[in-house]
Amino acid sequence: MKREILTLALAFGALVASAQTTEKINIEDGERWWGAATGLGLSMPYGGGNKAEIDQRKYNLNNQTSPLLISSKGRSLWCSGPFKMKAEGKQINLTSDKGSFELQTYGKTLRDAYCGVMQKHFPPTGSVPPELFFTRPTYNTWIELVYNQNQADVMKYAKGIVDNGFPTGVLMIDDNWQQDYGVWEFRAEQFPNPKAMVDSLHDMGFKVMLWVCPFVSPDSKKGRDLAKKGYFLKRKGTDEPAVVAWWNGYSHVYDLSNPEARDYLKHEFADLQQRYGIDGFKFDAGDQCYYSEDEVDVYDGKSYDVAQTQLWAQLGSEFSYNEMRACWLEGNAPLVQRLGDKDYSWLGVRQLVPGMIAAGLQGYGYTCPDMIGGGSFTTFYGIDPDKFDQKLIVRSCQIHSMMPMMQFSVAPWRILDKHHLDICRRYAAWHSQLGDYILSEARRMAKTGEPMVRAMDYSFPGQGFEGIVDQYMLGDKYLVAPVVTSADQRDVRLPKGKWRDDTGKVWHGGRTITINVPIERLPWFERL
Known part of the structure; x- marks a missing residue:
C-alpha cells in the first residue's frame, strides 16, 4: 500500500513538473x-x-x-x-x-x-475613454484629505482649483467617502447632502468620480449578508468566506468569477450614478496577490490571481469614466490606467517617463503618470508647507503636462509660492492647449493600437536610442525631454534631421546637445 501511495505521489509530482513550461x-x-x-x-x-x-x-x-x-x-x-x-x-x-x-x-x-x-x-478596439481625460487635468482629493474625505473640504478643494485659475476637469473623491468598505453609501456625518455637492461640482464644470474597491468589511451587516450568498472568495478547502489582509486591514473580497456577485457589484455602482449623478469610479486594488490559489478557492474553480485582476478591469470598462491601477491583459481597452503611487521624491520623478514607456509597450496607452509630486501620502507626512521642494513639484507638473493625462492631488496653491504656482498654472493650461492633439493621438491609438507615449527607439530605430529612458515621443510630433533631477540643465539626444525647440531655436539632429533648463522651461522639440 505504501509503495502504491509513493508511486501515485511520484506520478503526481511528474505531472506537475511536466505542466511547467x-x-x-x-x-x-x-x-x-x-x-x-x-x-x-x-x-x-x-x-x-x-x-x-x-x-x-x-x-x-x-x-x-x-x-x-x-x-x-x-x-x-x-x-x-x-x-x-x-x-x-x-x-x-x-x-x-x-x-x-x-x-x-x-x-x-x-x-x-x-x-x-x-x-x-490585443488588437485595437476602436474605443477611447472620454475626451475630458485628455483635454483637461484630473484632480484627486487623496493627498489633501487622505482618510478625511468630507463634503466641505471637497468643495473647498474644487473652489481652490477654480479660484487659482486652473482648468476644471475630472474630480475624484478618494477613499473613506463611503460608510464602510463595500458599503457604498456616503457617510452622512461627512457628506450631509451628497447630491447637492455633486450638482454643484457639475455646475462648476467638473465630472465626478468616486473611489471603490473589491473589498467588503467582514464585520458589517452587508459583509455577513453577502457571505451567505457566496459572493466572496472562500478559504482554501472550506466553504467559509476568506478574510484577506490588505493595506487598510482585513476584508472579504468579491469573487468576480461568480456572475451573481459581479452583477450585484455592478448594480451597486450604477445605483450610485443614478441617485447622485456620479460620472464614474476609480477602481482601486484588484492586485493578483489577493487571489492566490494557495490560499483561496474561487467560484468557477479556475479564475485565480491574474484572472481576477482581469475581471476587475472588465468590470471597470462597463463605466466610461474609470481609472485602474492594476490590470492584466485588456491592452487597448478603453480603460484609464494610472502609474502606481510614487513617493514625493526625485526618485519618484525619475520613475515617471520609464513607467509611461513601459505601460505603452504593454498596450496600456491611456495612462496617467500617477499624481503630480507623488501619490504616496506617507511621504508627505510631517512636511512644513514652507519647506516643500517647490522645484520637484514643478518638474513633476511639467512632465504631466505633455503626457496623455495629468493629475493633481496635492494642492499647488497650498504649498507653492506665487512664482512656482504661476508655472504650474501655465503648464496646466499648456496641457489643455495641447488637448486637441493629445485627443487625436488617443483616437489614433484606438484605431492602430500604437502607444501615445513612445520610447525613442520605437520611433527612431537604429540610431542608438535603445537605452534612452528620460526622453520620449508624444505621438509622432513632439520629442519631450523633461528635467527629472534637481539640476537645471540636461543632455538631449536628437534624432537625425532638423528640430525646432520650445524656444524657437532650430537644431541639427544626429547628436547629443546640452541645454540649460531654468525652472520655467519644459524642453520639447518638433521635427521639421
Whole structure:
C-alpha cells in the first residue's frame, strides 16, 4: 500500500513538473527588451546591465502586468498565462505553471515587435475613454484629505482649483467617502447632502468620480449578508468566506468569477450614478496577490490571481469614466490606467517617463503618470508647507503636462509660492492647449493600437536610442525631454534631421546637445 501511495505521489509530482513550461532568451549584441510589468519601468530595457525579476501570479509591483516581452530587434515573446521572469546579464529566463511560450520574430525593430504581437493578442478596439481625460487635468482629493474625505473640504478643494485659475476637469473623491468598505453609501456625518455637492461640482464644470474597491468589511451587516450568498472568495478547502489582509486591514473580497456577485457589484455602482449623478469610479486594488490559489478557492474553480485582476478591469470598462491601477491583459481597452503611487521624491520623478514607456509597450496607452509630486501620502507626512521642494513639484507638473493625462492631488496653491504656482498654472493650461492633439493621438491609438507615449527607439530605430529612458515621443510630433533631477540643465539626444525647440531655436539632429533648463522651461522639440 505504501509503495502504491509513493508511486501515485511520484506520478503526481511528474505531472506537475511536466505542466511547467520554460523559455530562455539569449539577448543578442545590442539588443534590448521591454515588458512584463509597468512597475519594472526603471529597470528597462533588459540587456543593458539592468536586472529585473517578477512572479506575475503573485506580484504586479503596484501596477499593470502583461505576459509579453518585446525586443529592439523585432523579436517578441508571448505567454498564454502568467510567468516568472528573471532578467540578468545576457539572458532572460522564464517559467510558467499555467501557460505556454511563443517566441517569434515580427521584423527588425521595436515597433515591428510591438505591432506584430499587439495585432495578434490585443488588437485595437476602436474605443477611447472620454475626451475630458485628455483635454483637461484630473484632480484627486487623496493627498489633501487622505482618510478625511468630507463634503466641505471637497468643495473647498474644487473652489481652490477654480479660484487659482486652473482648468476644471475630472474630480475624484478618494477613499473613506463611503460608510464602510463595500458599503457604498456616503457617510452622512461627512457628506450631509451628497447630491447637492455633486450638482454643484457639475455646475462648476467638473465630472465626478468616486473611489471603490473589491473589498467588503467582514464585520458589517452587508459583509455577513453577502457571505451567505457566496459572493466572496472562500478559504482554501472550506466553504467559509476568506478574510484577506490588505493595506487598510482585513476584508472579504468579491469573487468576480461568480456572475451573481459581479452583477450585484455592478448594480451597486450604477445605483450610485443614478441617485447622485456620479460620472464614474476609480477602481482601486484588484492586485493578483489577493487571489492566490494557495490560499483561496474561487467560484468557477479556475479564475485565480491574474484572472481576477482581469475581471476587475472588465468590470471597470462597463463605466466610461474609470481609472485602474492594476490590470492584466485588456491592452487597448478603453480603460484609464494610472502609474502606481510614487513617493514625493526625485526618485519618484525619475520613475515617471520609464513607467509611461513601459505601460505603452504593454498596450496600456491611456495612462496617467500617477499624481503630480507623488501619490504616496506617507511621504508627505510631517512636511512644513514652507519647506516643500517647490522645484520637484514643478518638474513633476511639467512632465504631466505633455503626457496623455495629468493629475493633481496635492494642492499647488497650498504649498507653492506665487512664482512656482504661476508655472504650474501655465503648464496646466499648456496641457489643455495641447488637448486637441493629445485627443487625436488617443483616437489614433484606438484605431492602430500604437502607444501615445513612445520610447525613442520605437520611433527612431537604429540610431542608438535603445537605452534612452528620460526622453520620449508624444505621438509622432513632439520629442519631450523633461528635467527629472534637481539640476537645471540636461543632455538631449536628437534624432537625425532638423528640430525646432520650445524656444524657437532650430537644431541639427544626429547628436547629443546640452541645454540649460531654468525652472520655467519644459524642453520639447518638433521635427521639421
